[in-house]
Amino acid sequence: MSDLAILGGNAVRTHPFPQWPRHVPGDRARLETVLESTNWGGYPFPNQLANDFAGAFAAYHGAKYGCCVANGTIALVVALQAAGIKFGDEVIVPAYTWDGTAAAVLFAGGIPVFADIDSDTYCLDVESARRAITTRTRAIIPVHLAMRFADMDALLELAAEHNLAVIEDCAHVHGGEYKGRGAGSMGDLGAFSFQSSKIMTAGEGGIVITSRLDAFELVQSIVNCGRASVTDQYKRRVIGSNYRITEFQAAILLGQLEQLPELAARRVRNAAILSRRLAQIAGVYPPAPQPALTREAIYNYVFRFRDSEVSRDLFVAALDREGIPCDGRFYEPVYRSDLFRVNPDDFPQLKAGRSQPVHYNDCRCAVTERAAYEEAVWLPQFLLLGEEQDVEDIAGAVGKVMTHLDELAAADPQLVGVKSMSRAERPRVETHRNY
Ligand SMILES: Cc1ncc(COP(=O)(O)O)c(C=O)c1O
Numbered sequence: 001m002s003d004l005a006i007l008g009g010n011a012v013r014t015h016p017f018p019q020w021p022r023h024v025p026g027d028r029a030r031l032e033t034v035l036e037s038t039n040w041g042g043y044p045f046p047n048q049l050a051n052d053f054a055g056a057f058a059a060y061h062g063a064k065y066g067c068c069v070a071n072g073t074i075a076l077v078v079a080l081q082a083a084g085i086k087f088g089d090e091v092i093v094p095a096y097t098w099d100g101t102a103a104a105v106l107f108a109g110g111i112p113v114f115a116d117i118d119s120d121t122y123c124l125d126v127e128s129a130r131r132a133i134t135t136r137t138r139a140i141i142p143v144h145l146a147m148r149f150a151d152m153d154a155l156l157e158l159a160a161e162h163n164l165a166v167i168e169d170c171a172h173v174h175g176g177e178y179k180g181r182g183a184g185s186m187g188d189l190g191a192f193s194f195q196s197s198k199i200m201t202a203g204e205g206g207i208v209i210t211s212r213l214d215a216f217e218l219v220q221s222i223v224n225c226g227r228a229s230v231t232d233q234y235k236r237r238v239i240g241s242n243y244r245i246t247e248f249q250a251a252i253l254l255g256q257l258e259q260l261p262e263l264a265a266r267r268v269r270n271a272a273i274l275s276r277r278l279a280q281i282a283g284v285y286p287p288a289p290q291p292a293l294t295r296e297a298i299y300n301y302v303f304r305f306r307d308s309e310v311s312r313d314l315f316v317a318a319l320d321r322e323g324i325p326c327d328g329r330f331y332e333p334v335y336r337s338d339l340f341r342v343n344p345d346d347f348p349q350l351k352a353g354r355s356q357p358v359h360y361n362d363c364r365c366a367v368t369e370r371a372a373y374e375e376a377v378w379l380p381q382f383l384l385l386g387e388e389q390d391v392e393d394i395a396g397a398v399g400k401v402m403t404h405l406d407e408l409a410a411a412d413p414q415l416v417g418v419k420s421m422s423r424a425e426r427p428r429v430e431t432h433r434n435y
Helices: 026-036 048-060 072-082 099-107 126-132 152-162 213-223 247-278 312-321 366-375 388-403 405-410 413-420
Strands: 065-069 090-094 111-115 137-140 165-169 189-193 206-210 293-295 300-305 376-380
Touching (some): 048 206, 065 072, 065 213, 065 247, 072 206, 072 213, 099 111, 111 126, 137 152, 247 300, 300 312, 312 405, 312 413, 388 405
Parallel strands (some): 090 137, 165 189
Antiparallel strands (some): 065 206, 300 376
C-alpha cells in the first residue's frame, strides 16, 4: 500500500487547523449594547458604530473617508458608480479574480474587458491592461491577490495617460501596504469585502474607501437611497439604493480591526517559514518576493506546482487528503467560469451601439489559464494562524506528496474528485467543506 493518504496511507495531519472566523472579547459587549439600543442599523445614516469603524478603517489604510456597504460586490458597484461609470463604458479587469469583480462592472452598466496577469504576482499585468484600452475604456480595476499587489505605480501612470479611473479591489488585502501606501488608498476608490472567509469579516459586509470628497459624498448617497451625504458640498443627487450595513456587523468589524495587526503578523511570520520550507522541495515554488510590499496581507498563501506527469488538480487532491485544506481552481479565468455565463439579452450594454454583441468566447489570457488550471495552489489563511508545527505539517505534507508523484502519476485519475470541478458545480456533490 502507498504512504499517500489518497491511496490509502495515513494522513500527515489529522487534527484541525485554527478556526476561522474568530472574535475578540469586546465584541460581546458591543453586540449587547446594539441589541439593547433601539438602533440596529440602516437608516439614519451613518450609524455610530458603522461610522466609527469606517473612519478607523479608512485611516488605517491611509484614506480620508470610508463608507460601509452590504458586501464586497456592492462595494465595487458603488465605487464604479461613484467613479462615473456609465452604460456601455468599458472597464479593464484581470481575468484571474473572483467572478464578482467582473459581475460588478455589468451591474454598474459597464462592460468588463479582461486583461492577463503578471506571472510573478498573479495580479493585473500592466502591458496587458494597456493593450486592452479602447476609446470606450473608462476605468481599471486592479485586484491585489495571492499575497501580492498589482504594480500600482505603473498602473496609475497608465490610468493618468488615458484619463481612466482606478478602483482597487482589495477583497484579499485588508491592512496591506504597497510602498508605504495602504491598500485601496492609491486609486480613486478602494473596495473591500468582509465576507466570512476574508481576513476581516462580519459574516458579510464591505466598505468603500477614498480620499476624494466628491466620490465619498456620492458613495454615501448611492448606498442610502439617494439621500444627501452628511457634508453635501457637491450637491449631487442620484438614484440610490439600500446598500447599508447594520450596527451588528459594525460591532463585529471594530473587533476585527482590533485583532488584524496581531493576526496579520502571525500569518506573515508563518508564511515566511513556509516559503523557506517550500523552497527546499523540488517541483514547488513559493511566491517570488515583491520588494514594493511594505506590509503584507495574506488571505491565501499561494504557491506554484510544476510537473509534467501529474496534474495540479491531482496534486491538490492528494495534499488535501493529507489533511491540508487547499484548492487549485480557487479561481478560473473569469471568461471561462461557470459563474460568468453572460447573456447579452440580460445586459443590453453588451449590444448597444455595436454590430455584434460583446462576447467572451475568444478571450485568451495565457498566464491566467496556466495559473488557474496548471500551477497555482491556494492555502486558506487560517492555516497560518497557529504555531510553527502547523507550518511544518503543511511543508511535510507537500514534501510527502512530491516524493510520491510517480505513484500519483500511475493512480486512477478519478481520484482528483471535486478538485477538477469548478466552484460553481461543487455544492452539488460536496457534503462538507473543510474551509
Ligand atoms: C477579489 C474579490 N472581489 C470581490 C469579492 C466580492 O466580495 P463579496 O463576496 O463580499 O461580495 C470577493 C469575495 O468573494 C473577492 O475575492
